[in-house]
Amino acid sequence: MIFKYEIEGGNFTKAGNASSNVKKTLKQLNVNPSIIKRIVVALYEAEVNVVAHAYKGEITADITPERICICIEDDGPGIPDIDLAMQEGYSTASQKVREMGFGAGMGLPNIKKNVDQLNISSQVGKGTIVELTTFF
Amino acid sequence: MRHDTFYHALKVDAEKCFGCTHCMNQCPTSAIRIKDGIADIRKDWCVDCGECMRACPVDAIYVEQDDFETIFDYKYRVLLIPSVFIGQFSKHIRKEEIVSILHDLGFTHVYQVEYTADIVNQAMLKMAETKGNKPHISPFCPAIVRLIQVRFPSLTDNILTIMPPIDASAIFYKELLLQKGIPSDEIGMFYVTPCAAKIAAANSPVGEDKSHIDGVINMDFLYNKVFHYLKQNPDPDRGKDLNVPDLYDKGILWSLTNGEADNMLGRCIAIDEIHNVIEFLERLETTDEIQNVDFLELRACDQSCAGGVLMAGNRFLTIERLKKRAQAAPSVSLIQEDEKYREALNYLEGKLQINKIPPRTMQPFGSEMEEAMKRMEQVRNMMCFLPGIDCGACGAPNCQSLAQDITRREAQLSNCVFLQRMMEKNKKLNSDHAIRIIEKTWGKDRLDKDCRKKGAKYEGM
Numbered sequence: 001m002i003f004k005y006e007i008e009g010g011n012f013t014k015a016g017n018a019s020s021n022v023k024k025t026l027k028q029l030n031v032n033p034s035i036i037k038r039i040v041v042a043l044y045e046a047e048v049n050v051v052a053h054a055y056k057g058e059i060t061a062d063i064t065p066e067r068i069c070i071c072i073e074d075d076g077p078g079i080p081d082i083d084l085a086m087q088e089g090y091s092t093a094s095q096k097v098r099e100m101g102f103g104a105g106m107g108l109p110n111i112k113k114n115v116d117q118l119n120i121s122s123q124v125g126k127g128t129i130v131e132l133t134t135f136f
Numbered sequence: 137m138r139h140d141t142f143y144h145a146l147k148v149d150a151e152k153c154f155g156c157t158h159c160m161n162q163c164p165t166s167a168i169r170i171k172d173g174i175a176d177i178r179k180d181w182c183v184d185c186g187e188c189m190r191a192c193p194v195d196a197i198y199v200e201q202d203d204f205e206t207i208f209d210y211k212y213r214v215l216l217i218p219s220v221f222i223g224q225f226s227k228h229i230r231k232e233e234i235v236s237i238l239h240d241l242g243f244t245h246v247y248q249v250e251y252t253a254d255i256v257n258q259a260m261l262k263m264a265e266t267k268g269n270k271p272h273i274s275p276f277c278p279a280i281v282r283l284i285q286v287r288f289p290s291l292t293d294n295i296l297t298i299m300p301p302i303d304a305s306a307i308f309y310k311e312l313l314l315q316k317g318i319p320s321d322e323i324g325m326f327y328v329t330p331c332a333a334k335i336a337a338a339n340s341p342v343g344e345d346k347s348h349i350d351g352v353i354n355m356d357f358l359y360n361k362v363f364h365y366l367k368q369n370p371d372p373d374r375g376k377d378l379n380v381p382d383l384y385d386k387g388i389l390w391s392l393t394n395g396e397a398d399n400m401l402g403r404c405i406a407i408d409e410i411h412n413v414i415e416f417l418e419r420l421e422t423t424d425e426i427q428n429v430d431f432l433e434l435r436a437c438d439q440s441c442a443g444g445v446l447m448a449g450n451r452f453l454t455i456e457r458l459k460k461r462a463q464a465a466p467s468v469s470l471i472q473e474d475e476k477y478r479e480a481l482n483y484l485e486g487k488l489q490i491n492k493i494p495p496r497t498m499q500p501f502g503s504e505m506e507e508a509m510k511r512m513e514q515v516r517n518m519m520c521f522l523p524g525i526d527c528g529a530c531g532a533p534n535c536q537s538l539a540q541d542i543t544r545r546e547a548q549l550s551n552c553v554f555l556q557r558m559m560e561k562n563k564k565l566n567s568d569h570a571i572r573i574i575e576k577t578w579g580k581d582r583l584d585k586d587c588r589k590k591g592a593k594y595e596g597m
Contacts, residue, residue, distance in 0.1 A: 016423045023422050028500055029508045033290030040422050065506045
């Protein structure tokens with residue numbers, strides 16, 4: 001089953017829309033609440049990343065009885081050094097974003113902690129694709 | 137008392153209900169459907185919040201209560217009254233007068249519920265020191281505990297497993313009587329409730345094997361009884377010989393909004409009204425916006441128990457009176473100072489902890505994942521055809537609920553009045569059949585002219 005959601009860059013009040021919908025769906029499918037919690041935490045982080053750094057993005061969630069795969073694709077500046085971005089505390093967030101309580105440099109590390117598989121590919125100046133997979 | 141798995145106090149009066157959908161649209165768990173022209177409450181989804189009763193324009197939803205005469209089955213009839221009960225009466229009516237009337241009505245002992253609030257508070261603070269799963273959630277409001285079980289199962293571990301003052305007081309006062317040598321079966325413990333949820337909690341408790349309450353009396357019923365007695369038997373000296381000890385300030389305010397939050401440690405947030413609570417818990421579950429919160433006081437009613445669905449008085453006046461009373465009240469709990477209560481208090485302290493609260497998921501598509509996915513796919517297909525107007529004319533609160541009901545074979549696509557028109561247009565349904573379908577949902581002759589219905593020209597005649 002495929003679900004698609006759009007993300008608007010810079011609109012923090014709407015961040016969490018996709019996570020909230022995915023959560024609702026997984027609850028209705030009786031996925032273990034603690035697994036749902038981890039997926040939703042990871043997806044929310046990924047959503048906030050797009051809002052904070054990119055111009056716009058799209059989320060595709062593919063759910064089967066065994067697993068959920070979520071692909072978050074954005075049009076944005078891209079990540080020049082993915083290994084560096086994966087380090088805890090490293091952040092490129094602007095002052096404005098930090099003032100809103102985001103941009104602590106925990107986004108990607110936190111996503112990695114909460115999913116079974118994480119793939120990131122990025123092209124500087126074009127955008128980033130983050131793929132998360134968690135097995136139920 | 138009954139001890140059903142999902143006992144609910146809210147009932148629908150089939151004579152009064154005319155299937156107006158007000159309750160169906162208000163239910164926070166979408167547990168109501170209209171069948172044969174009458175509201176039907178789905179037992180396993182209902183959390184006893186009473187929103188349906190509040191929404192009903194014709195008082196067709198009522199709270200079932202035990203026959204008042206059953207109190208006389210017991211030789212010792214103990215009545216536990218919450219502070220909001222006294223708060224409903226004007227300041228010119230002294231609590232001694234009220235208690236004196238309650239004695240006249242047949243109760244041998246009358247106690248205020250919140251005498252044990254401080255002991256409960258201390259147990260909550262002690263548990264909060266070591267318990268993980270923050271923010272801790274108050275166990276006070278039974279509708280909220282049930283809401284979390286049904287809609288937020290991942291948060292059940294956050295609930296502090298300490299019984300609320302009502303249960304603590306029932307144990308404490310019963311123990312005092314038992315210590316005097318009175319046999320247990322001669323003591324009846326009765327509670328005056330401001331809401332439906334507490335009746336359901338007494339009948340099928342969560343986190344406890346059996347209830348400590350033998351009977352529940354609706355607050356509006358008792359308020360009327362007391363007020364009536366007061367008007368018919370005026371007596372300026374009533375209750376003069378009684379000594380009803382004052383509740384301390386914390387106890388008086390405990391059941392109001394911030395009553396608990398003001399007495400817990402760290403960052404505490406109080407939220408009242410069930411839709412507000414749902415909005416907040418959705419955020420808590422999905423985002424990391426709510427961090428470093430230590431304690432959540434969540435209450436289903438606006439203004440907490442002062443806004444209970446069975447309260448007779450205006451909630452804002454009740455709060456004002458109680459706040460004034462609290463200002464004049466002592467700030468220490470008298471029962472804890474008093475030696476004669478020591479033994480019963482020790483006994484109570486050993487009983488305060490309740491069992492873990494189990495989740496009780498709604499499972500709209502059944503418990504099997506593969507089957508659930510199939511049904512969810514069906515719903516998504518049906519949503520392509522349903523109009524998305526959420527008019528409720530099918531007897532379900534919105535198109536999504538109708539589609540879910542269809543996957544459980546509880547409804548059909550032709551229940552939708554808009555799809556009916558499309559089917560008629562495409563000659564797949566004749567108009568007589570369409571009317572029969574509507575009558576099945578809304579009752580026979582529901583669409584006939586009726587000048588006596590609510591809002592019509594001969595209403596009430």
